[in-house]
Amino acid sequence: MQQPECRNRDITIQPQSGRVRVLLDGHEVVSSGETLGLTEGGYPTVYYFPRSVLDVLKTESSDHQTYCPFKGYASYLHLRDADGAWEKNAIWYYADPCPLVEQIRDHVAFWGDRVRVLAD
Numbered sequence: 001m002q003q004p005e006c007r008n009r010d011i012t013i014q015p016q017s018g019r020v021r022v023l024l025d026g027h028e029v030v031s032s033g034e035t036l037g038l039t040e041g042g043y044p045t046v047y048y049f050p051r052s053v054l055d056v057l058k059t060e061s062s063d064h065q066t067y068c069p070f071k072g073y074a075s076y077l078h079l080r081d082a083d084g085a086w087e088k089n090a091i092w093y094y095a096d097p098c099p100l101v102e103q104i105r106d107h108v109a110f111w112g113d114r115v116r117v118l119a120d
Helices: 099-104
Strands: 011-015 020-024 027-032 036-040 046-050 059-068 072-080 086-093 107-110 116-119
Touching (some): 011 099, 020 046, 027 046, 036 099, 099 107
Antiparallel strands (some): 020 027, 020 116, 036 046, 059 072, 072 086
């Protein structure tokens, strides 16, 4: 999908010094010491993980898509829990992010209301 014109916003992306983990129903889904912390406006930091740390057997592509004028089009993945049930659209990523946030290309983020994100 062609990227519309992106707008500027006060967005900061910083490599995180510690390990960041994601838990789903108390089970670790992903853990990485190579995350990026993205902050924008007054929102809490969102941690972006290298896409390579995802277990492809625990994810499934979604048709859901959203648009952010500051980051671009987001695509989503479903996440399988330990019991085999799917947490719908729990993960998102920007395949072709706006230039301002190019650093998050090939990274994924998790909805904090569906999983527990723990930063050291």
